[in-house]
Amino acid sequence: MPVDLTFLLPLVATTFGIFLILAVSFNLEYGFGGQPNLGKVFFYSIGAYVAGALTAHALWALAGSPADIPFLEDAGGVVRFAVARANPGAMLGLFVASLVVAALAGAAFGWLASYPALRLRGDFLAIVLIAVGEVTRVFVFNYEPIAGGVFGLSGVPNPFAWLPPRVSDAVYAVVVLAIAFGVYIYASRLTRSPYGRLLKSLRDDELASKVYGKRTPRVKAGVLMIASDMSAVAGALYVFYVQTVYAGDFIPLLSFIAIAMVIVGGVANFRGVLLGAAFMTLLDLVTRPVFPTFFDLFWRPPFDMNYVRYLVVGLIIIVVLMFRPKGLIPEQPVETAALQVARRWGKPSTAPKPTANAPRRG
């Protein structure tokens, strides 16, 4: 059996896109801003809950809120899928609206997270944020109105559900990739701007940047907001991809995957992030139960392949921290206009000296 590319490519592309957004946002916070947001999964799940709940309820309203069909059970999901297939315009509008609302909600929670971030040391902040993520998961898992509680909320259709099945997956994958690269380019432009240098100065020496009159609390809150709305968008995209919201999905391991992606490539470095996200996508694919069937292998190990995935994530974190603390691609000097000029003249770090063949002014 040849590998079914119409199945494989959208899967890989969507996973890569979501991982890339997560890695970019963690890199922005941790790599540039120095804020160890180990509760990444919290902001991701906020996006997922907001987008899932909004879409499901809106479609339910479009279906006329049938009283005889239970909202949470599979029958309700079927109704919502039918509505989405019948109304392409409404579904696309809902998709865009969900992304916007998820981003806003993510930013709002990022702003809230800046409250502890301004008051705690790095390791304590990390503990608080991990705890917040865990407890939110427990809460939503037990509190049905948000995301269906234990059963999850099924029937959040793919925004292109009105296309034929395989086509809709492919189109959605392209949309996810486009959003991911948009985020990537935005973040890399942002960090090359003076704002990026401000972030780095904050990370390296907060006192010094205060002395230069920078308003460090505002910058910290700002970077947390930007990164959190990115994570929330990633969560929303994930929900439309798997088409259900289930609180049990948002385990802290996802935050740890984000850490591994960023430190393996190298912090404060967007080429490194691409590398990390690509690597993690590959790992994710290889450890999926469906993977051996691509090669007509139907042997199953006696354990869940997820264990191997997380084992590798743990090993990566340890090995990189111990032997390559700067990651595979170390941090580059900030790309400023002055640096570009200096590079044209020769060595980047030494002050440019006008020589006989140097361009003359005027």
Place this chain on the structure above:
Amino acid sequence: MVDLAGPLLLSILLGSLYTLMALGLTMTYAITRVPNFAHAEYVTVGGYVAAVLALGLSGLLAASGLAGVAVIVLASVLAFAAAAAVAVGGDELVFKPLTRRGATSLHLLVASIGVGLVIRYILSIIVASYDLLVVRSPIDKEILVTVGGAPFTNLHAWVLPTTFGVVIGLHVLFTRTRLGKAMRAMASNFDLARIAGIRTVRVRRWTWLLAGGLAGLGGAFWVINVPVVPETGWVILLFLFAASILGGFTSFWGTVAGGFIVGFAEIMGMSLLNQLFGVSLSYRPMIALAIIVLVFLLRPQGITGLTMPDFRALARRLHARLRPAGRGT
């Protein structure tokens, strides 16, 4: 009528278990500066060792009283040893080299997450391969006496004396022995301790051995109550952090108090909320979060050294924060 006796006994039990397990977390943070997220996995390792051992032996020994005692003792000792070995191994392979290279506390925290993942998933792969993913220890909770309508079980009879003994033992260790004094010296000033000739590497090894072992011991008792799964330790970890942080994260008696406060808040607090206001018991983990966040934001040094004026100051701060803006001074 509000039921108090049942939650009270359960709180004491849970508080003891949290204390037992959180002491190691405090020790490794205070002495070696590792905020150790892998601590959860020592609990899981201890739990699996104890449960599997009890399962293996239950066929050999009839479930008579003495045999049961022997099984529990053997299981506890082996759980202690296994978890201690894992903890010391993790430190020797990861934390010690990283500390030598000048890693910050945050780097050590991230590394400990990696260590935890590796331990947890190697363990998962092993137990899944032997089809032991969810193990229920054959030692059951038995009601020995009923106190005020509440059951006093064999678990109480095991855990309470053990925790008491461990706390007293550690107190003696820290105040009467060279090793314990060396540990305290390292906790208060590492460089000075080293200059004074303390063999920091050896003390470090003992610290991790005790920390891991106590967590494993806690795990061995934990599985008498509930089946052990690979996530057992992770679920408990937040409560352990809450206990340790409540005690100031570096204080021995603070952790003891913190463990019991967390246990009481979780069981008594939730049970009262449940009986009086109908809050579902499944929200129990939120108590741990509330404790972690409030302590970090209001009093990062924990509850140790609190005096009456401190309480008044705390109340004033809370009051000032809750008051609507723009009124008063």
